[in-house]
Amino acid sequence: MDESTNGSGWMSPGAFHRAPDVSDWRVTGTGPQAVFTATSLAHAAELVAPIVAAAERLELLPDIDLRPEGIVVRVPYRDAAGIPAAAADFAAAVSRAAAERGLTPDPSRAQxxxxxxxxxxxxxxxxxxxxxxxxxxxxxxxxxxxxxxxxxxxxxxxxxxxxxxxxxxxxxxxxxxxxxxxxxxxxxxxxxxxxxxxxxxxxxxxxxxxxxxxxxxxxxxxx
Structure with missing residues (x-):
């Protein structure tokens, strides 16, 4: 596997977890995901624009599940090659944006x-x-x-x-x-x-x- 975290290529779950600033994230059967709890639907929705900006910058297609309890962000597997190498940079960017907005990561709820x-x-x-x-x-x-x-x-x-x-x-x-x-x-x-x-x-x-x-x-x- 290509363990780079920039540009093209793929990475394993182990390589993803060795990347910096991804401690909020876990890899499940559908790919990396993070759960951030929120105080309201509007609070959770504050993370949508930063997610979209990071996705467009890194050319990824994440899934966003927005609920009053919080927001789930996933980088779904789209083929059998593995996790896109850019997913690690994306995950770090989303986690930084969540922290800035007071959204709390809860990795135990990823599944x-x-x-x-x-x-x-x-x-x-x-x-x-x-x-x-x-x-x-x-x-x-x-x-x-x-x-x-x-x-x-x-x-x-x-x-x-x-x-x-x-x-x-x-x-x-x-x-x-x-x-x-x-x-x-x-x-x-x-x-x-x-x-x-x-x-x-x-x-x-x-x-x-x-x-x-x-x-x-x-x-x-x-x-």
Whole structure:
């Protein structure tokens, strides 16, 4: 990976986190994101113009989710190459602007949700889900909401049902420093640990009625 933080090129999550002034940000399954809390909708909206200015200067296309509670800023993955190298400079600029406006970073609230749709090896269910949900193909095996509002879908073949697990489960991508707390909370709420052999990259949990949820932290640390 190109670890530069200026100009063209791509970087890994590890390289992104080694860049200066990005401590407010975490990398989830859809790319780098930051959450800044606010006192009102108008307060949160003060960050929109600086975000747009930084995006235009660095030629990035971020997503902005504006709410009365705060603002979520994302640099979404738009292809499989990785995180745009300019994302680190963008993240630093947004964090500076947020601090100047009294918006408080809350990295613990960064997350993205995906749905892992398992299919038998002779089935191809992706066209059905794309049509039913109004999604678009993403790569060779996934699908995504064209406005990036809904969860991404991943389609992977299986040869049979896994014991004690549903065939479809949620992937919850959280910051690496929040993953174990999220796992503990889910277990305390009645969940069951199905598999921790891949921890701390991810933990596989099951609800009391055996619906699967993977708590994943690897997207925040991958190099």
């Amino acid at each position: 993205s949700i995906g749905i892992y749709v398992a299919e038998h090896s002779r089935a191809d269910v992706r066209p059905f889900f794309i049509a039913a949900l109004g999604y678009e193909p993403l790569g060779d095996t996934d699908a995504a909401d064209p406005l990036r509002c809904g969860p991404q879908l991943a389609f992977n073949p299986i040869t049979g049902d896994s014991p004690s697990r549903g065939r479809t489960h949620f992937d919850v991508f959280v910051p690496a420093d929040q993953a174990e707390a999220r796992v503990d909370a889910a277990l305390a709420a009645g969940g069951r640990l199905a598999d921790d052999s891949h921890a701390p990259a991810w933990w596989s949990l099951a609800s009391p009625d055996n619906h699967g949820v993977d708590i994943a932290a690897w997207t925040d640390t991958f190099d």
